[in-house]
Amino acid sequence: MIKGVYRAYSSSANLGPGFDVMAVALNAYHDDVEVKVTTPGSRHVEVRFYGEFSTGIAPEKSTVMLAAKELLSRTGICADVEVSVTKGIPVGKGLGSSGASAAGIVRALNDLLGLELGESEEVLIAGEGERASAGVPHYDNVAASLHGWLTIVFKGRPGIEVRSYRVRATFVIAAPNLATPPSKTEVMRSVIPRVVNLGDVVANQGNLAALVAGLLLGDLALAGKGMEDHIVVPARAKYIPCFYWARDAAMNAGALGFTLSGAGPSTIALVPSEAVAKEVSRAVKEAYKACGISADVVIARPAPGVLRID
Amino acid sequence: MIKGVYRAYSSSANLGPGFDVMAVALNAYHDDVEVKVTTPGSRHVEVRFYGEFSTGIAPEKSTVMLAAKELLSRTGICADVEVSVTKGIPVGKGLGSSGASAAGIVRALNDLLGLELGESEEVLIAGEGERASAGVPHYDNVAASLHGWLTIVFKGRPGIEVRSYRVRATFVIAAPNLATPPSKTEVMRSVIPRVVNLGDVVANQGNLAALVAGLLLGDLALAGKGMEDHIVVPARAKYIPCFYWARDAAMNAGALGFTLSGAGPSTIALVPSEAVAKEVSRAVKEAYKACGISADVVIARPAPGVLRID
Numbered sequence: 001m002i003k004g005v006y007r008a009y010s011s012s013a014n015l016g017p018g019f020d021v022m023a024v025a026l027n028a029y030h031d032d033v034e035v036k037v038t039t040p041g042s043r044h045v046e047v048r049f050y051g052e053f054s055t056g057i058a059p060e061k062s063t064v065m066l067a068a069k070e071l072l073s074r075t076g077i078c079a080d081v082e083v084s085v086t087k088g089i090p091v092g093k094g095l096g097s098s099g100a101s102a103a104g105i106v107r108a109l110n111d112l113l114g115l116e117l118g119e120s121e122e123v124l125i126a127g128e129g130e131r132a133s134a135g136v137p138h139y140d141n142v143a144a145s146l147h148g149w150l151t152i153v154f155k156g157r158p159g160i161e162v163r164s165y166r167v168r169a170t171f172v173i174a175a176p177n178l179a180t181p182p183s184k185t186e187v188m189r190s191v192i193p194r195v196v197n198l199g200d201v202v203a204n205q206g207n208l209a210a211l212v213a214g215l216l217l218g219d220l221a222l223a224g225k226g227m228e229d230h231i232v233v234p235a236r237a238k239y240i241p242c243f244y245w246a247r248d249a250a251m252n253a254g255a256l257g258f259t260l261s262g263a264g265p266s267t268i269a270l271v272p273s274e275a276v277a278k279e280v281s282r283a284v285k286e287a288y289k290a291c292g293i294s295a296d297v298v299i300a301r302p303a304p305g306v307l308r309i310d
Numbered sequence: 311m312i313k314g315v316y317r318a319y320s321s322s323a324n325l326g327p328g329f330d331v332m333a334v335a336l337n338a339y340h341d342d343v344e345v346k347v348t349t350p351g352s353r354h355v356e357v358r359f360y361g362e363f364s365t366g367i368a369p370e371k372s373t374v375m376l377a378a379k380e381l382l383s384r385t386g387i388c389a390d391v392e393v394s395v396t397k398g399i400p401v402g403k404g405l406g407s408s409g410a411s412a413a414g415i416v417r418a419l420n421d422l423l424g425l426e427l428g429e430s431e432e433v434l435i436a437g438e439g440e441r442a443s444a445g446v447p448h449y450d451n452v453a454a455s456l457h458g459w460l461t462i463v464f465k466g467r468p469g470i471e472v473r474s475y476r477v478r479a480t481f482v483i484a485a486p487n488l489a490t491p492p493s494k495t496e497v498m499r500s501v502i503p504r505v506v507n508l509g510d511v512v513a514n515q516g517n518l519a520a521l522v523a524g525l526l527l528g529d530l531a532l533a534g535k536g537m538e539d540h541i542v543v544p545a546r547a548k549y550i551p552c553f554y555w556a557r558d559a560a561m562n563a564g565a566l567g568f569t570l571s572g573a574g575p576s577t578i579a580l581v582p583s584e585a586v587a588k589e590v591s592r593a594v595k596e597a598y599k600a601c602g603i604s605a606d607v608v609i610a611r612p613a614p615g616v617l618r619i620d
Contacts, residue, residue, distance in 0.1 A: 021516035152523060154516030154536070163523060163532065195505045201541065204511070205518055206331035206464030212522040213462060213473060222473065226464070231511065 002112050003036040005310035008104035009303035010089045011096030011144035012173070012261040012268045016227035017208040019192075023096070023144035023151050023262075028173050028300035029089040031097070032309070033064070033104030037112050041080030043072045053087035053097065067102040067129030071109050074125060079113065090296070092180030094262035095173070099141030102129030107146060107306035119162050122146050123153065127160075135186040141262065148305030150215055167215045167302055169223070170277050172255070174246060174284045175266040176295045188263035191235050200230040224256025224270045233260050240264045242291035246284050253283035274299070312422050313346040315620035318414035319613035320399045321406035321454035322483070322571040322578045326537035327518040329502075333406070333454035333461050333572075338483050338610035339399040341407070342619065343374070343414030347422050351390030353382045363397035363407065377412040377439030381419050384435060389423065400606070402490030404572035405483070409451030412439030417456060417616035429472050432456050433463065437470075445496040451572065458615030460525055477525045477612055479533070480587050482579040483571060484556060484594045486605045498573035501545050510540040534566025534580045543570050550574045552601035556594050563593035584609070 010029040015022050045068045047059040059065060068081050083105055089097040106126040110117045117125070126142035139160055143151040147164035154161055181187060207226040214223025237243040240260065246267055247258045254276040255269040269284070271277045277299045288295040319340045323333040355378045357369040369375060378391050393415055399407040416436040420427045427435070436452035449470055453461040457474035464471055491497060517536040524533025547553040550570065556577055557568045564586040565579040579594070581587045587609045598605040 018515060018519065020512045021519055152516065152519045154520045155513055156535070161520070161535065163520065165523065165527075192508060194508050196508060196511050198502060198504050198506060198541075201506050201511055201514070202330045203465055205328060205515065206462065208515055208518055209328065209331055209462045209522050210464045210471070210473070212519050213475065213526060216523060216526055217475075225466070225471065231508075 001036055001038045003034070004108055004112055004308055005032055005034045006104045006108045007032050007307045007309045008100040008145045010100055011141045012171070013096065013140040013144070014229070014232065014260065014262060015211060015268070016229040016233060016257065016259040017204040017211060019229070019232045020138055020140055021153055023140040025144040025148045025303040025305065026171065026173065026300040027303035028298045029095060031089050031100045031104055032086040033101060033108055034084040035105065035108040035112060036082040037109065038080040040078045043078055044080045045069055045083070046081070047083045047085065049085050049087055051086040051088060053089060053091050057087070057091065061132055063098040063102040063129035063132040064105045066132050067126050068105050068109065070128040071106055071125050075115055077113060081109065090175055092184050093175045094260060094264045094266040095175065096141035096145055096262060098133040099126070099130060100145040102126040103142050103145035103306055111308065119147060120156065120160055123162050124159060133185045134189060146305050149302045164305070165216055168218060169215065169220060169302060170271050170274060171300045172250070172269040172271055172277050172280045172284065172297065173261060173266055173300050174288065174295045174297045176241070176288055176293045178241065178265055178293065185263050188236055188239070191239060192232050193235055196231050203230045220256055220270060220272055227257030227259045227270060229259060236260055236264055242288055242293060243267065245287045245291055249283040249287035250280050253279040255280045311346055311348045313344070314418055314422055314618055315342055315344045316414045316418045317342050317617045317619045318410040318455045320410055321451045322481070323406065323450040323454070324539070324542065324570065324572060325521060325578070326539040326543060326567065326569040327514040327521060329539070329542045330448055330450055331463055333450040335454040335458045335613040335615065336481065336483065336610040337613035338608045339405060341399050341410045341414055342396040343411060343418055344394040345415065345418040345422060346392040347419065348390040350388045353388060354390045355379055355393070356391070357393045357395065359395050359397055361396040361398060363399060363401050367397070367401065371442055373408040373412040373439035373442040374415045376442050377436050378415050378419065380438040381416055381435050385425055387423060391419065400485055402494050403485045404570060404574045404576040405485065406451035406455055406572060408443040409436070409440060410455040412436040413452050413455035413616055421618065429457060430466065430470055433472050434469060443495045444499060456615050459612045474615070475526060478528060479525065479530060479612060480581050480584060481610045482560070482565070482581055482587050482590045482594065482607060483576055483610050484598065484605045484607045485576040486551070486598055486603045488551065488575055488603065495573050498546055498549070501549060502542050503545055506541050513540045530566055530580060530582055537567030537569045537580060539569060546570055546574055552598060552603060553577065555597045555601055559593040559597035560590050563589040565590045
């Protein structure tokens, strides 16, 4: 029997115009994934959840279970796997909670079994785990949690390609305390328009180019301007109480850009400094309070990919 | 009377997924714009075209005339302007010929009249000149010719914003010798779909992120992968004889990416080295020849913005 404990960080997908292609790993929260592997085995996988945010997770239908089974079946490895996940990432908030757990188990098994799966393959397998929360595989959150920092995912021939870039930036994450509806991610994917006007495509592409250039070159004012999305966020924001109040409060307090984190309801603001981060935190919290909603607000920075901690 | 001569380089817009938001200035060709300004004057503008590619240009309806008049009317300057353009950029090939002339006159007047127009304003005015060739203003080519290198244009509040980044790359430009239909750019804009499937938007956005990251960080293999477009190029390529033959030939000869230059029919290939550039040049020329078309093929590098040369 071999074992290890792996830490996977929360993440924020899209950053506005980067729907399904961009995400950033964030040190705001993390899951710890303890894995015991016995070989040879019968591909029996057992998953347990612990910690503050474990309530209501069905282990059998979790991303961890799906991702572990996907990995064993793809690689043909006959192992028994026992997983204990300590959930430190709030669930259903748009902070990549399910993706982080999937990233943790995939990296753990890759590492402990010496599989030498490549970056893209890790992301593909962990992305399959996301079927559990979104109904379809998607790769943005898992790519960020797996490989850290700012990640870009794009279609390769075949499969997908992943790039991870270490960037410097400070963000303010606000998670409003709302009841998370069942299948939240799936529902929030269903509200996105299936077809998009060319004008919105062009507007989004201009912003995305500005966002990528701004983050990679450390021009955060430019990156903030590029965070405005014309396709997905307008469709989703209708379902997020007080989103525009929070946005206006953040921008007035000095945020460079503000958008939904993943499918929401959490929001993410890009800020130019620690001092402004505090101002923005206060302003967003106040805006939600004035709206009758309490919100957990944290300052976060880009985080590394999955780390082995024991 | 004050005068000066300004050189404006050719450009390639879009680079695949960057429709209307991205372009690169290229040292393959240039226009020289000689300007004489008399103040005070009556806003009389006179334009003459000279050189190899001046045949058939109607000065009164040219981008140069439109851009000059736009500038005088916006700034309220009462000057008489006399312009002589030596056209070195082939017209109607997708190489930003009309945009370069517009860029040249706008920079010349800004400079000679000491107007201190900002980057975005120069682009807005020169973009108005593009109505002459495209029926609508657009900014990608003029931004590249005005400010040089790789340029990104995105919507600001209000107006537009422009960024220019010096990048290192080698390109192969192939201009097939086809009769250019009247209003080519306008027609090639009309064939683009007005609405786009979300799946194609996501595919394009992933590629655009890869393209920007690749060019800015000098990862040319990544940039080449990002040059595949899912929206505009497939719609336009149907009207470009032998485009896919040329593409396959270029890729087989070692090109990293291959797409239409602007609205075509010229193509642009990104190559990893001077040696591969020669191989790709030969291969593309051969492919067109096998297709019964002669093509002018040149190796080009990113060029600076408008230069005063006299």
